[in-house]
Amino acid sequence: MKRKTANQFDQRVLDLYDDFAHGRLDRRGYLKGLAAFAVGGVTVEALEEGLSPNYAWAEQVPATDPRIKTETVAYDSPEGGGQISGLLARPATGEKFPSVVVIHENRGLNPYIADVARRLAVEGFLALAPDALSPLGGYPGNDDDGRAMQRRRDGDEMTEDFVAAVKWIDTHELSTGKVGAVGFCFGGGMVNQLAVRLPEVLDAGVPFYGRQPDAEDVAKIKTPLSIQNAELDRRIMAGAEAFNDALKANEVPYESHVYPDANHGFHNDTTPRYDEAAAELAWKRTLAWFNRYLKV
DSSP states (O other), rough: OOOOGGGSSOOHHHHHHHHHTTTTSSSHHHHHHEEEEEEOTTHHHHHHHHSSOOOOGGGGGGGTTTEEEEEEEEETTTTTTEEEEEEEEEEEEOOOOOEEEEOTTTTTTTTHHHHHHHHHHTTEEOOOEETTTTTGGSOOOHHHHHHHHHHHOOOHHHHHHHEEEHHHHHHHHTEEEEEEEETTHHHHHHHHHHHHHHHTTEEEEEEOOOOOOOOGGGOOOOOOEEEEEETTHHHHHHTTHHHHHHHHTTTEEEEEETTOOTTTTTTTTTTTTTOOOHHHHHHHHHHHHHHHHOOO
8 A cells, every 4th residue: 555645635634544543532532533534435443444554664774785784682671671682783894883772652662663673773873673582582563552551661671771781782792882872752752862861971862752851851862862853743852842942951962953843753764754855855864964973
């Protein structure tokens, strides 16, 4: 099936999906909401299928790509979930690389996030994509169950899992000791939290449409941040200006980009919310930020 684009849907339908994907609307309410737009021969089932991710579209860099090497790894998270597994991707040649932790959305380490890690490996980075669902058995193979599982995890413990990830990759034998983090949705918010928690360790961060930290915590941030937000993402945009102002007031190196007419999730190339132009520009900015602060 060919991927639909955001302009093929009423914006209210995309907002319904966003509410469902973030737990503000249960499945029953979601389907009831879609029913209002099932007109002209379009069924609720067709709308739901068109909005759901198709991970066949996400593979830009296959695991068999000769430019990279990948493996499954595990690291200890004593203050979090105990032991966390993840994907480690790196260039096929070379001895040491700047490292990046890739943080998933609110549904575990799905194929899209794994592909992002491989994309970073192609660009010369040692990329670690942890799976916060590891203590529950790992990503279950579909996003609906993944979201339900992630809601069962304690939020503070998950934060510790990613703090441990940064510390683990920072001291990895293949790491240069320069470490960054990029995250999407839940992962974007986690990048901001890591900047609060690890100001002396995290050398660069790129949060995509992530929740901003509490105002009183911004003064703790020293990590240079490249913020990627979507104009139509009302939830995240509501706090964007205040966060930018606080970063500026605290003299944190940052840049903040808002992509016109883009929705939350615009970088995820498995759903209609994907915006190719915005995603490509945001990715160029991501790589430029990491090259600037990690390849030094």
